[in-house]
Amino acid sequence: MTHLLQPGTAFLQAARRRIAALLGADPRRPWIVRAFSRVTGSWVILAPLFLGFLFFHWMVAEQSPGIRNAGSAFFLQLLILAFSGHLSGARNHRHHAACSWWPFPEEAVVDLLLRQALVRGIGFACAGAVGFAATASVLSVGSRPIGWVLQGVVIGLWVVPLGVLFDGVNIRWRWVSRYQAAIVFSGMASFLVLRRFPPLGLWLDQHGDAVALVMPSGWLILPWADWLEGRASIRWGYLAPVVLALLALPIAWRQLRAAGRFRERTLFLLWGEIPENAPQGFVDQIHTSLAEAQSAHLPGPTANADAILSRAFLVSPLADPPGWVQRQVWRWWTPEQRIAAECMVRGWNRRGLADGIGWVSMACAWGALLMFKRSEGSQWFAGAVVSGMVAIITLVPWISAFSQVGVIRMFPIRLQAVAALRWKDTAVRCLVVVPILVLGGTVAAGINGDPLEVGALIGFQVALTPVVLSPLATLYGLLNLVRLRGTSGAFLKVVVAVVCLINILSVLLQFLPLLGLITGTLCLGLNAVILHCGNRWFDACRIDTEITASTMA
Amino acid sequence: MHLELSRVFKTYGRSRALDSVSMSLEPGQVVAVLGANGAGKSTLLRVLSGLVKADHGEVRYDDRLFRHDDLELRRRIFFLPDFPPMLDGVSMLANLGVLLKVYAADGPGAPERLVDWLQKLDLLELAEKPINTLSRGQIYKSALAALMTIDPELWLLDEPLASGMDPRGLSVLRSEVRAAAARGRTVVFSTQILEAAERLADRACVLHRGELRLFESIETLRTRGGADGDPSDPVVAALLDQLRDP
Numbered sequence: 127m128t129h130l131l132q133p134g135t136a137f138l139q140a141a142r143r144r145i146a147a148l149l150g151a152d153p154r155r156p157w158i159v160r161a162f163s164r165v166t167g168s169w170v171i172l173a174p175l176f177l178g179f180l181f182f183h184w185m186v187a188e189q190s191p192g193i194r195n196a197g198s199a200f201f202l203q204l205l206i207l208a209f210s211g212h213l214s215g216a217r218n219h220r221h222h223a224a225c226s227w228w229p230f231p232e233e234a235v236v237d238l239l240l241r242q243a244l245v246r247g248i249g250f251a252c253a254g255a256v257g258f259a260a261t262a263s264v265l266s267v268g269s270r271p272i273g274w275v276l277q278g279v280v281i282g283l284w285v286v287p288l289g290v291l292f293d294g295v296n297i298r299w300r301w302v303s304r305y306q307a308a309i310v311f312s313g314m315a316s317f318l319v320l321r322r323f324p325p326l327g328l329w330l331d332q333h334g335d336a337v338a339l340v341m342p343s344g345w346l347i348l349p350w351a352d353w354l355e356g357r358a359s360i361r362w363g364y365l366a367p368v369v370l371a372l373l374a375l376p377i378a379w380r381q382l383r384a385a386g387r388f389r390e391r392t393l394f395l396l397w398g399e400i401p402e403n404a405p406q407g408f409v410d411q412i413h414t415s416l417a418e419a420q421s422a423h424l425p426g427p428t429a430n431a432d433a434i435l436s437r438a439f440l441v442s443p444l445a446d447p448p449g450w451v452q453r454q455v456w457r458w459w460t461p462e463q464r465i466a467a468e469c470m471v472r473g474w475n476r477r478g479l480a481d482g483i484g485w486v487s488m489a490c491a492w493g494a495l496l497m498f499k500r501s502e503g504s505q506w507f508a509g510a511v512v513s514g515m516v517a518i519i520t521l522v523p524w525i526s527a528f529s530q531v532g533v534i535r536m537f538p539i540r541l542q543a544v545a546a547l548r549w550k551d552t553a554v555r556c557l558v559v560v561p562i563l564v565l566g567g568t569v570a571a572g573i574n575g576d577p578l579e580v581g582a583l584i585g586f587q588v589a590l591t592p593v594v595l596s597p598l599a600t601l602y603g604l605l606n607l608v609r610l611r612g613t614s615g616a617f618l619k620v621v622v623a624v625v626c627l628i629n630i631l632s633v634l635l636q637f638l639p640l641l642g643l644i645t646g647t648l649c650l651g652l653n654a655v656i657l658h659c660g661n662r663w664f665d666a667c668r669i670d671t672e673i674t675a676s677t678m679a
Numbered sequence: 680m681h682l683e684l685s686r687v688f689k690t691y692g693r694s695r696a697l698d699s700v701s702m703s704l705e706p707g708q709v710v711a712v713l714g715a716n717g718a719g720k721s722t723l724l725r726v727l728s729g730l731v732k733a734d735h736g737e738v739r740y741d742d743r744l745f746r747h748d749d750l751e752l753r754r755r756i757f758f759l760p761d762f763p764p765m766l767d768g769v770s771m772l773a774n775l776g777v778l779l780k781v782y783a784a785d786g787p788g789a790p791e792r793l794v795d796w797l798q799k800l801d802l803l804e805l806a807e808k809p810i811n812t813l814s815r816g817q818i819y820k821s822a823l824a825a826l827m828t829i830d831p832e833l834w835l836l837d838e839p840l841a842s843g844m845d846p847r848g849l850s851v852l853r854s855e856v857r858a859a860a861a862r863g864r865t866v867v868f869s870t871q872i873l874e875a876a877e878r879l880a881d882r883a884c885v886l887h888r889g890e891l892r893l894f895e896s897i898e899t900l901r902t903r904g905g906a907d908g909d910p911s912d913p914v915v916a917a918l919l920d921q922l923r924d925p
Contacts, residue, residue: 208687427798430772430806434790434797439776462750465780469766536730537781538753 442468455554463547470547506605560589680755680832680865683725687736689722689889693831696722697733698889704867706832706883709860711876711897712869715918720869721760723886724835727867728758729844732754740833754782761841761842763822765810771821775828777893783912784829796824799851816843829856834859837867840875875920877901886916890919 203464433439444467459467534544563585571581680693680703689697696719712720715886718842721847726738727729729747740752765774776792779785797803800820801818810818819842826834839852856879858865870876876883876897883900885893892915 159850187723242803247772427803430797431794434794434806437790440780440785440790442780468777468780509857533766536760538750539781540748540750629705655826670882 444468451555451558454558455551458550458554459547460543461540462543463550466543467547468535469534469537469539470544556589560586563589681742681743681839682833682865683737683739684727685717685737685739685761687720687726687733687738688730689726689731689733695889697726699736700886700889701736702884702891702894704865706863707860708882708883709856709866709880710868710882710884712867712884712886713871713876713918714869715871717888718886719889720886721837722889724758724760724837724869725868727833727915728756728835729753730758734762757782757826757829757831757833759819759822759826759837761819761838762815763818765818765822767811769807769872769913770807771810771813771817772809775806775821775825778822778825779828782829782831789828792830793824793828796827800824800848801845814843816845816848819844820848823852830859830862830864832864834864834866834868837839838869838870839868848898868870885918887918894920 226430442464444456444464447456535541564582565585567581567585568578568584569576569581684703685701687697687700688695690787690889698719700719700723712723714720720725726733729738729745729749732747740755743749744751745752766777774787779789779793794803797806802817802820802824805813805817805821812822813821819839823839823844834856840849844852856868860866860881868880877900880897882896883893884891885900892912
């Protein structure tokens with residue numbers, strides 16, 4: 127297996143060397159870049175291809191130019207989000223790199239991050255342009271192949287300036303990505319709901335371009351649409367904000383450089399002031415008041431002794447949860463799984479909220495997609511896409527919870543328990559939501575005049591997707607954290623590839639109603655088997671990872 | 680707890696961390712693991728705790744082959760690394776509660792013992808503080824309080840004398856290690872401080888590049904090793920000289 131991978135590995139190494147050369151010979155560079163190069167490489171190649179395939183499927187089916195333009199703007203936003211997402215880790219490192227005990231100048235780190243964004247953007251664009259063009263030409267055989275190919279190339283290339291701009295903003299203001307995502311998702315749902323109702327739908331058909339304007343990426347889409355349709359347009363003026371934003375980048379850069387010296391960045395952001403002008407005394411005052419507030423709430427030794435003797439600290443904070451769903455989950459967990467959950471789940475509220483948002487988003491967006499559907503194909507496609515989105519939203523909190531695996535491995539708890547508790551939790555939640563989704567799907571199908579069982583089936587599939595994908599999240603969490611030092615890397619890659627392939631297939635095959643359902647169910651079983659065997663393997667071979675100071679502090 | 684290692688090998692890539700290490704320990708013994716940096720001390724403790732699986736060889740406790748998924752056996756062993764793993768963002772007390780439950784040591788009398796140890800280690804006041812606001816020494820002491828409350832049969836301590844603990848913590852550790860040995864507990868700790876090993880341990884285990892070069896009583900170590908003794912093993916003699924007079 128290893129020798130089969132060698133040509134690819136050599137190519138990747140050569141590409142890495144070239145990127146490293148482009149990034150400059152600063153000796154401080156590898157400290158940040160090394161950790162992210164592999165992830166970056168994977169994203170550059172896979173994300174545009176996968177997203178391009180999903181996007182063009184819909185785009186070819188869509189007849190209204192307005193809707194298509196708005197959808198393109200939305201899709202570009204999504205791509206940029208994917209493009210920028212993995213810089214968040216580098217941003218976290220930036221703080222360490224720039225902190226006082228390393229003699230790194232902040233500007234060198236920022237400079238590095240932006241150069242990295244640029245280089246990655248070029249790679250992303252090249253992969254995206256080729257991938258989109260190929261996908262578009264396959265999907266549009268017999269219609270307008272040249273036009274679609276061109277669209278694919280243009281979309282792929284436009285990601286670069288927007289992505290770099292977004293990265294620059296994102297490096298400066300960490301909250302941008304979250305809000306951006308929220309805007310994108312809510313915008314898409316409301317846009318699709320509006321599309322369904324006749325007067326508004328008609329209006330949207332005529333003014334879909336205006337809707338695209340809501341999204342910054344639409345500023346690029348609209349002139350492009352005009353150009354494709356061969357009409358003169360004054361909408362080239364929309365490019366002005368983009369150019370202005372690009373020009374503003376150096377300003378953001380300067381602010382970032384100054385802001386890196388302070389931890390309370392958001393505070394200064396609210397003030398709208400450059401941090402280097404802020405009085406140090408004020409910062410000290412904040413630190414003092416925070417410390418005082420913290421110590422004022424701490425009980426004394428006697429109170430602590432009483433609390434310990436009352437055994438209250440031995441009662442799990444997760445026990446007797448208020449919600450009905452959580453209670454069912456709690457009952458299903460074994461004692462070992464409950465302890466593991468205590469290490470991984472910081473109370474029900476935050477996670478319950480994230481789950482709730484996931485489910486509500488799913489129900490709204492899916493219902494909207496179902497109602498606006500133009501053809502049965504696009505209906506199933508919409509169901510599959512929304513399923514994927516919801517699964518990601520639902521599973522992300524758990525993936526982040528796996529950061530505690532480094533701690534759990536030190537305790538006498540089986541990793542199997544960790545995986546099982548996560549799977550049980552998702553299964554209960556999906557089980558609860560199945561009737562709602564089946565009912566919703568049936569009603570929506572009835573409104574559209576479709577066969578009722580089709581709506582019910584889509585509802586069931588949407589509910590099933592997070593369960594199908596949950597073992598993938600578990601494996602991802604474990605593999606990402608438990609570095610397999612001393613074991614076969616090729617073997618590990620094959621396992622991950624098989625698991626990913628199975629799960630991607632399960633989503634794609636949902637385009638076909640009955641076959642999709644059967645495949646989804648089969649994937650569920652297969653995932654469970656892989657998970658079971660995988661975790662047994664983990665338990666048996668017990669990988670050595672250093673517990674770093676960051677785990678402790 | 681009777682402990683037996685037979686021909687244990689462990690490598691990390693091309694680096695050999697343990698090379699055919701064999702030894703046997705009886706209940707009530709205190710063993711100091713000595714060696715230069717990279718000698719394999721931490722790896723030995725990790726293999727004993729089950730955190731690292733040996734490439735070859737066996738680890739047996741009470742004639743029972745040690746497997747990582749043998750939870751019953753693992754609950755009788757407590758490994759305290761130099762940076763104890765704690766759950767970030769929750770209080771020290773919540774962390775201790777989890778540890779007691781994980782080791783099934785939350786029965787009657789556990790809270791009383793815990794209060795006692797927290798008092799001795801000067802930690803009671805800090806019990807409700809988030810763990811990430813504590814210093815390294817305080818975190819180590821809190822993990823030590825959990826260890827002493829749980830009181831397992833085998834104590835594995837990685838560099839406890841260089842853990843950032845204050846003199847009070849070190850004093851409690853020294854006295855409790857001897858008391859635990861008197862109760863029949865086995866204590867294995869790694870250190871670079873020969874003097875402390877001589878004061879605290881019954882036996883010394885000297886590792887050099889993964890090889891076990893000496894496993895003798897402290898008395899024998901005093902007579903055999905070092906410039907004054909019989910330099911039967913020049914590597915051990917040089918190492919002990921280095922540890923005595925860094």
